[in-house]
Amino acid sequence: MQSSGKIYQWSINIVMLLFTLFCVLPFWLLFSGSLTDDMELVRNGYAFFPDRLSLTAYGYLWNTSTDIARAYGITILTTVVGTTFGLSLTAMLAYPLSRTEMPFRNGLAFFVFFTMLFNGGLVPNYLLYTNYFDLKNTLMALIIPGLLMNGFFIILMRTFFASSIPKAIIESAYIDGAKEWKIFLQIVLPLSTPVLATVGLFYTILYWNDWFNGLIYLTDSRYYSLQNLLNRILLDVQFLQNSTQAGSRAAEFAANIPLASMRMAMAAIGVVPLLLAYPFFQKYFVKGLTIGAVKG
Template sequence: MNAHVDAQVSAGRPKPGRAAKDRLDNGLPAVPNALLIAVFALLSLACLYPLLLVVAVSFTDEQAIVTGGYSIIPARFSLYAYRYLFEDAAQIFRSYGVSILVTLIGTVSSTLLTALLAFPLSRREMPYRGALAFGVFFTMLFSGGLVPWYLVYNAAGLNNTLWALVVPHLVAPLNVIVMRTFFANTIPQPLIESAKIDGAGEFRIFAGIVLPLSSPVLATVGLFQTLAYWNDWFTSSVFISDNKLVSLQYLMYKTIYNIQYLNSGLVDATVAGNATAAIPTETVRMAMAIVGIGPIVFVYPFLQKYFVKGLTVGAVKG
């Protein structure tokens, strides 16, 4: 009887609207979509503003920067910073080619080697799995130091070769841990066991089952390695003395260092003449940033849809 009365009372009540349902489900007031859009639009503008400022300053006259400071709208438009930067255009394009080649070879090789190491570590039946995993983790905490690092690569004959820019970043321990966790938590173990029953070997399982199901983590690690190779200037400074093999980032670093040295007052004015007065210090820095960031801006949108999924799934459990 009581149940029948409760049903009638419930039937007579008006059904809650969408906003009321959201408040009932979440226990919090529903946030209007317009407010969320406005908040994210402001956050997007806050992220874009520094980039737009760098672009604006790179196209501004140097004297206007000195007198009026930075501005999102150039006070006096000028291309002098880019003309100064591309006075040695052949060297810049050559360094661009070196960076692109090293990034492509390094990213593909590094992602494949990381996967080849992470997959066995994700298999519980692998012998000495714990010891090998500890060895990978140990290298995140301790390193041999700069001098042994240089001596090893020098003894291998990698000085003044492109391999000197590729090999040091081939396997990153953090990427191995992220990829191992992704394999362990995402690839169904019964799927691997059924493939074994059908006669598939380990390499067939890895190439035919694991890699096709691991696009998110492969894209995430690939993006990490792309950034690591593209932004690396230190390796060139250690192993490369041939100007034909220097990376773009190291070339930009040397240019900025030379400008700072010329403007430091340590150069004799009788030797330097009026050369230092013609150097657009601030604007050329911004022009270098624009020149150096170009390819990465175009790579990230293609990997963005995989990035968050690959990083979060591979980092929840160890």
């Protein structure tokens, strides 16, 4: 009996180890490719241990370090502001929807769910945000359209509030004379740390990786986020390599740019902050996601 238990435990450990390797190896390949000589990548493809190390890709990106630093600042600002406001608005809508005594609760919940299935379309959204809200070429264009509120996050948080916050605590607070805002801020939110951290991580990833809003609503490079700037650099390099005439100085410059390794270096620059931030959310992530998904 004891022997079979050990075999089972070893089997689970091996499976989890393999799963961890499958998660880590793509990032290892990413960083390895960014440090590999471009000609080596063209000849032999990507490898976990490069034969010829090269920092050329990072050297070319260093030439645009001022723009990258500004784009980093814009991305950090929009991520912090967007996550803060998105998380606050989501919690303030999800909590009333979790209260059974709220009038029209089911109708409002259906309205939230409806937004997960249908939207107004790209052209109406663009006209609305540019002509009526005047968000074009502003930082708000990176925060509000399509990202500030999310129906799935609202339902996830509503389910957590309904299934994990004891009603007896809220009723006792009522008896002691507490009002709704005090109950929400001093009782409900402190008990909801797992789901707040989980949804906060989701919002952080959405805002950090977003490039679509910048592509649609921005034409001024001063407001480019990190993803938009890296994408624009890559497109510019590809344009130079494909469009310049042979023998010209621009063609020679473009031919020497390590495009393959530069792609990997750009991805590495974009993903490193998320890799550093994830361990701080990890202990809340699984708990908040599973508890919030138990009941509908």
